[in-house]
Amino acid sequence: MEENKDVVVDSDSAVVGGVEDVYGEDRATEDQLITPWIVSIASGYTLLRDPKFNKGLAFSEKERDAHYLRGLLPPAVITQELQEKKLMHNIRQYQLPLQKYMAVMDLAARNDRLFYKLLIDNVEELLPIVYTPTVGEACQKYGCIFKHPQGLYISLKEKGKILEVLKNWPERTIQVIVVTDGERILGLGDLGCQGMGIPVGKLALYTALGGVRPSACLPITIDVGTNNEQLLKDEFYIGLRQKRATGQEYDELLEEFMSAVKKNYGEKVVIQFEDFANHNAFKLLSKYTASHLVFNDDIQGTASVVLAGVVAALKLIGGSLAEHTFLFLGAGEAGTGIAELIALEMSKQTKAPLEETRKKIWLVDSKGLIVSSRKNSLQELKKPWAHEHEPIGDLLSAVKSIKPTVLIGSSGVGKAFTKEIIEAMASFNERPLIMALSNPTLQSECTAEEAYTWSKGRAIFASGSPFDSVEYEGKTFVPGQVGDVTFVEANNAYIFPGFGFGLVISGAIRVHNEMLLAASEALAGQVTQENYEKGMIYPPFSNIRKISAHIAANVAAKAYELGVATHLPRPGNLVKYAESCMYSPVYRSYR
Numbered sequence: 068m069e070e071n072k073d074v075v076v077d078s079d080s081a082v083v084g085g086v087e088d089v090y091g092e093d094r095a096t097e098d099q100l101i102t103p104w105i106v107s108i109a110s111g112y113t114l115l116r117d118p119k120f121n122k123g124l125a126f127s128e129k130e131r132d133a134h135y136l137r138g139l140l141p142p143a144v145i146t147q148e149l150q151e152k153k154l155m156h157n158i159r160q161y162q163l164p165l166q167k168y169m170a171v172m173d174l175a176a177r178n179d180r181l182f183y184k185l186l187i188d189n190v191e192e193l194l195p196i197v198y199t200p201t202v203g204e205a206c207q208k209y210g211c212i213f214k215h216p217q218g219l220y221i222s223l224k225e226k227g228k229i230l231e232v233l234k235n236w237p238e239r240t241i242q243v244i245v246v247t248d249g250e251r252i253l254g255l256g257d258l259g260c261q262g263m264g265i266p267v268g269k270l271a272l273y274t275a276l277g278g279v280r281p282s283a284c285l286p287i288t289i290d291v292g293t294n295n296e297q298l299l300k301d302e303f304y305i306g307l308r309q310k311r312a313t314g315q316e317y318d319e320l321l322e323e324f325m326s327a328v329k330k331n332y333g334e335k336v337v338i339q340f341e342d343f344a345n346h347n348a349f350k351l352l353s354k355y356t357a358s359h360l361v362f363n364d365d366i367q368g369t370a371s372v373v374l375a376g377v378v379a380a381l382k383l384i385g386g387s388l389a390e391h392t393f394l395f396l397g398a399g400e401a402g403t404g405i406a407e408l409i410a411l412e413m414s415k416q417t418k419a420p421l422e423e424t425r426k427k428i429w430l431v432d433s434k435g436l437i438v439s440s441r442k443n444s445l446q447e448l449k450k451p452w453a454h455e456h457e458p459i460g461d462l463l464s465a466v467k468s469i470k471p472t473v474l475i476g477s478s479g480v481g482k483a484f485t486k487e488i489i490e491a492m493a494s495f496n497e498r499p500l501i502m503a504l505s506n507p508t509l510q511s512e513c514t515a516e517e518a519y520t521w522s523k524g525r526a527i528f529a530s531g532s533p534f535d536s537v538e539y540e541g542k543t544f545v546p547g548q549v550g551d552v553t554f555v556e557a558n559n560a561y562i563f564p565g566f567g568f569g570l571v572i573s574g575a576i577r578v579h580n581e582m583l584l585a586a587s588e589a590l591a592g593q594v595t596q597e598n599y600e601k602g603m604i605y606p607p608f609s610n611i612r613k614i615s616a617h618i619a620a621n622v623a624a625k626a627y628e629l630g631v632a633t634h635l636p637r638p639g640n641l642v643k644y645a646e647s648c649m650y651s652p653v654y655r656s657y658r
């Protein structure tokens with residue numbers, strides 16, 4: 068007879084069980100199998116351990132009686148506000164941003180609502196922690212700080228079983244998925260499976276800034292290996308230890324993933340592609356745009372946010388969009404995505420064909436200015452930008468020759484906007500618009516201080532990652548505004564939460580460029596006269612939920628107009644409707 072490996076109650080066993088050890092867990096030796104089991108009603112200790120329902124010391128006396136919590140908590144009953152105050156006090160004690168990140172993520176694992184309340188009420192302070200720049204460091208060290216899964220990991224090992232993997236996730240109704248394959252994490256390159264910090268951070272913003280319920284958000288990392296040698300050698304690395312799969316093997320895994328998502332969650336789940344390398348990002352977007360509700364944040368969300376900033380800046384620098392000349396450093400996802408949306412908006416405004424409006428926009432890549440003589444060797448995405456011009460190898464020469472009014476950094480190369488470049492911009496522009504979009508902070512093409520001092524206070528500056536206050540000529544300037552220079556965040560975080568929420572509330576089934584323009588228009592429309600007077604080109608982040616409601620409403624309105632909305636009848640007042648649908652983190656009372 069085969070030996071029974073399950074736990075057997077054996078009075079002669081050397082292993083002595085605990086008191087009332089009816090399931091035999093305490094008696095099990097390490098080589099014996101045990102059955103993991105839980106009680107399914109969330110009460111007592113289980114309730115305290117469930118982040119979705121846990122309220123910690125905020126459970127009332129009545130709730131403590133009704134839900135078997137007596138004795139499991141100390142006697143004090145405190146409010147959610149006091150819990151928030153205590154946590155912020157504790158978080159502020161940490162010196163290192165990564166420690167703050169870990170403390171905040173630990174809270175998320177313990178108590179959903181308190182986590183989101185903290186994030187919503189302290190958005191400007193906590194955004195640099197859960198998002199860029201700290202999330203970049205967290206991804207680099209994810210293997211070391213990993214405590215428990217915060218999303219789904221789908222690796223090559225799960226090939227053929229992806230639908231089953233999706234079913235393992237505890238929530239059934241999913242509205243937004245943010246997925247990465249970790250190959251281009253911010254400007255930090257290939258971080259493989261450790262890119263998980265990005266979908267987790269982006270979805271935290273979907274809830275805190277956009278109002279999507281946390282249980283409807285699903286972070287996913289697709290692990291096809293990594294080409295990052297350092298990670299492959301790192302004993303704490305949490306991903307597959309192999310080089311990246313490419314070609315057919317990659318395409319088949321992604322195809323299985325995309326069809327499993329549609330099969331499991333239906334047509335109306337938003338799939339946000341995030342931080343894929345550009346050779347896959349453009350391919351995936353064009354492959355699935357007609358069959359799925361897909362949105363690439365780096366290409367499309369960034370485009371929408373930058374267009375909004377440029378349109379708002381026109382109030383300060385004058386002229387219409389088509390009267391400006393744009394030069395980009397970086398011709399990848401962000402660069403070409405932004406360029407295309409600006410050209411589209413110009414074309415809409417002037418009725419000139421897109422081929423014409425594109426000529427107002429120039430891009431520089433790692434090989435220099437993109438010009439027609441390079442056309443045969445260019446990636447498809449760059450070809451529309453190959454205008455007639457003599458070849459130029461470096462950015463400074465390109466700036467001097469093109470004389471742009473707007474300079475945009477989307478290269479991931481820190482410090483690429485040198486003193487000479489900013490001075491050149493300031494020499495032929497009264498108010499040069501300079502956007503250093505690359506993340507995290509060290510990748511920024513220049514700092515706020517550099518843009519300010521080198522332009523002698525005339526630049527309008529916006530960056531992808533936040534900057535600390537600046538001392539200039541004896542004055543301390545805080546982020547948001549320095550004299551005439553503004554350095555608020557030109558980051559897709561302004562757009563994607565409201566954009567995705569707009570898709571969700573309208574039941575949209577496809578994304579169209581017109582919807583990106585609608586989002587951009589809504590964001591630019593939220594910059595107030597008071598903001599303009601301070602030189603700001605984005606509204607303050609502290610108003611982000613109101614801003615998101617406006618973005619969502621504009622996106623939803625466009626979805627209805629284009630006939631891709633399925634939530635019928637169309638609500639009359641979409642802003643009010645969006646606000647009414649937003650998740651609130653305030654504790655609920657339990658019967």
Ligand SMILES: NC(=O)C1=CN([C@@H]2O[C@H](COP(=O)(O)OP(=O)(O)OC[C@H]3O[C@@H](n4cnc5c(N)ncnc54)[C@H](OP(=O)(O)O)[C@@H]3O)[C@@H](O)[C@H]2O)C=CC1
Binds near residue numbers: 433
């Ligand atoms: N603020 C925001 O909201 C966002 C910011 N970003 C940031 O933008 C950066 C780029 O992202 P993404 O566009 O997706 O990346 P890509 O890899 O798609 O594109 C990078 C581009 O930069 C060019 N480049 C790289 N090195 C140099 C160099 N030394 N000189 C000139 N050009 C160079 C590359 O040239 P080549 O094509 O020749 O290789 C490529 O065209 C990242 O840091 C990312 O964090 C991205 C999305 C949103």
Ligand SMILES: CC(=O)C(=O)O
Binds near residue numbers: 364505
């Ligand atoms: C902000 C963002 O999406 C990026 O840097 O990739």
Ligand SMILES: [Mg+2]
Binds near residue numbers: 341364365
């Ligand atoms: Mg990104």
